[in-house]
Amino acid sequence: MSTLITVGETPLRLSPPGNRRFVGSETARMTATGTESNVAIAAAALDADATWASKLPATQLGKRIVSELREYGIETDVSWTDEGRVGLEFRQPGVPPREPVIIHDRAGATAESMTPSDIPMDAVETADGVFASGSTAALSETAAETISAVLRAGGNGDDLAVFELDYRPRLWSPEAANDGLTPLLEHVDVLIATEDELRTVFGRTGDPREIAHGIASEWDLDMLAMTRGEYGALVIDDSVVHETESVEAETVDAAGQHDAFSGAFVQRLLDGDRPDEALAYGVAAATLTRTTPGPIPAFDRADVEGVVEQLQ
Structure with missing residues (x-):
């Protein structure tokens, strides 16, 4: 069984029920919604020994996050503190032509002050893979430096240091x-991002394959995985591009699909799959996740493998 440690912030998401708006709603559903914790959950669903590590305030909201995440079969390693607060994300669903509304309230979140001393660095160094994302790095310079230290420590030898670009325009500008x-x-072995994120953050234009080649070459990445929405996904490995088509499915909630892709893709790489095989698992996991409400990628391995068969 492969071991994966993910490091980052997990806010609480508050959403009105169904497709209602906040105006006129008397209730809101509260759910943990962190990229790194979602990736751990997706990887654990495919039998990885997954741990999410972070820093949280020792409050009812902080404890609620840990309690919810543990229900999905992952371990948690949390540094508790009396300072800071839990970050919040307010998400109002959008039904065309109405666009969804997302409001980040993450200033002052405890993860802003997260340092390597708050993370189980010994476990990071010995894990088969480590994972972090740009949404945590966006919180503060301190958080970004911690993510850098985690990637550097986790990418030694045959271990994989995986980073998801996870660009959130409401947290920082492209520049x-x-x-x-x-x-x-420079510390990343595998980069995961959407096509739009790569174009926006790095100012790239042109064919998706050219973009993938250019970025992988510039930063000497071992591998780059790009999701392309309705056009499926691709992965570039040692200058070879593999592509997988998308799977048609009704979208109930798209929030956690990219995290599902990342978790499944990374887990299969850690278990020794070829990049093209891992890519199919990522697309299958993302497909299943967007058919269920909520941002957490809760799926069964058998269901994922059923969708993978459709892609073969």
Whole structure:
């Protein structure tokens, strides 16, 4: 069984029920919604020994996050503190032509002050893979430096240091993201991003394959995986591009699909699959996740493998 440690912030998402708006709603559903914790959950669903590590305030909201995440079969390693607060994300669903509304309230979140001393660095160094994302690095310079230290420590030898670009325009501008994330890439083995994120943050234009080749070459990445929405996904490995088509499915909630892709893709790489095989698992996991409500990628391995068969 492969071991994976993910490091980053997990806010609480508040959403009105169904497709209602906040105006006129008397209730809201509260759910943990962190990229790194979602990736751990997706990887654990495919039998990885997954741990999410972070820093949280020792409050009812902080404890609620840990309680919810443990229900999905992952371990948690949390540094508790009396300072800071839990970050919040307010998400109002959008039904065309109405666009979804997303409001980040993450200033002052405890993860802003997260340092390597708050993370189980010994476990990071011995894990088969480590994972972090740009949404945590966006919180503060301290958080970005911690993510850099995690990637550097986790990418030794045959272990994989995986980074998801996870660009959130409501957290920082493309220019700030480029400046903040570029130094991290020298410690990254595998980069995961959407096509739109790569174009926006790095100012790339042209064919998706050209973009993937250019970025992988510039930062000497072992591998780059790009999701392309309705056009499926691709992965570039040692200058060879593999592509997988998308799977048609009704979208109930798209929030956690990219995290599902990342978790499944990374887990299969850690278990020794070829990049093209791992890519199919990522697309299958993302497909299943967008058919269920909520941002957490809760799926069964058998269901994922059923969709993978459709892609073969």
